[in-house]
Amino acid sequence: MKNKFFEKYFVFTPYFWLVLFFFIPLAIIFKISISVSEWGMPPYQDIFLFDNGFKINTTFENYVYIFSDYYYIGSFINSLILALISTFFCLLIGFPLAFYIATSNIKLRNILLVLVVIPFWSSFLLRVYAWKIILQNNGIINVILINLGITSEPLQLLYNQYAVIMGIVYTYLPLMILPLYGYLNKFDLNLIEASKDLGLNRFKTFFKVILPLSIPGVIAGSLLVFIPVVGEFIIPEMLGGSDRLYYGKILWEEFFVNRNWPGASALAFTGIIILVLPIIIFQIIYSRWSEKNEI
């Protein structure tokens, strides 16, 4: 006997909240992005006008505006490149770490996993701030380099794109390791032995056995890093310089400094489309993969 009232209550309470406070706000972003901008408060015209009969007052000007100006496109591209590079380094560091944790004995495995994820629990902002301290001109890295005689003058490590990549790889690494570990953990270690017995060397074992079986983990981890990094605002603001402008900063300034709400909304909505697509693609790949591998 199922209680219909209860089911409805459980489904619709959060449904109502999410439609009201998540779906409608996203719809409002779209609405404002196709509104005509004007001086005033709010700085856009209504999309439905009733003064001289009913009229729909929409425009794609805002999209044309951001897509025809390299200032916006360039920052988008910068962010995508930044996200690609950061994801690559997270994978490069995260994969061996996740692999070795997954192949440890069970007691050690749990301890290591907790150790890897715990820093993720401490404040994001403060972990970025820690890098600001480390990379200072008189910070610990410069002190070591000077004492080793590698450089005589302190290097300018802060306020450039490399510091931004460093900060991102550091803060997002646990997000890469977790899903990778999740897949590598299910992995039957005997397969590695079997492939060695069959004469494959380490290199081939990695590319023909380990990697293909961990593809969903690689994709999941990469998306968890890639997508938020494209919109990352805090790290470039704290560690970055004026050498590169990123999407997050442009969006922030378009809204708060230029007060161009339709333009900022068009930027945000373009971001949603660009970022939500890979999620859908991933879900398709993942469901095909799980059908094929019967998991």
Added chain:
Amino acid sequence: MKSNIIKSIVIFSGLLFLYFPILVLIFYSFNENKRVMVWKGFSLRWYNELFNNEQIIEAFIISVKIAALSATFATILGVMIGYSLVRISKIPFKSLYIFLSSTPLVLPELILGLSMLLFFISLNNLVGFPSSRGQLTIFISHVTFCIAFVAIIIQARLTDFNKNIEEAAMDLGYNYTKVLYRITLPIILPSIIAGWLLAFTISLDDLVVASFTTGPGANTLPIVVFSKVRLGLSPEVNALSAILMLALLIIGIIYFYFNKKFKH
């Protein structure tokens, strides 16, 4: 033998990379010098100044209040979603339901913050509420994006939960509500606590969404900290970091305790 050495080196350097910045931060919080990077001697001076800094204390109280409230709401709604997705087959527009409850996990906070702000402004123009932004609007925004994190934990827990126990209880005469409150919820309680803790830390740590939805009298701790360290270093923030890091690490350990318990 050789692969064991490589393994130890990889794991050790990975952990070093993760913990080194945190240790540096804690180390420098004990520096007497006002110039953060020049070591002058061990001192608790900045801890003392921190506890006398009313702006930071006030921001801390506001942040904890918002985090506790939004974590509680997000947990209730997140449990409902997790339960619905695993146990209830008839959900109207199920793909929309999944989309709404999972997208906040990856959507950049900046877009989320902007959409919330524009929503509150439009709502105010339409019905005159909320007339000003502040703690309430931050609370609503935090609930909205914390729900997804709780839902995913509950969903995972319910998926590997043995349904036979629930069916056995029904066979023994428990009705649907009784099974839920006497059997299902108590069994997944550790995951519910874990979800609450995760939502609490996410809300406590959020800067971007709070910056968009804040208003007079609602400067949360990350907003205050960010304004202090955006352009330089602050010895008080070092002391705050050390305390906050340790507190959050402890919450993290408790989280793992609850999330792992009853699993094996």
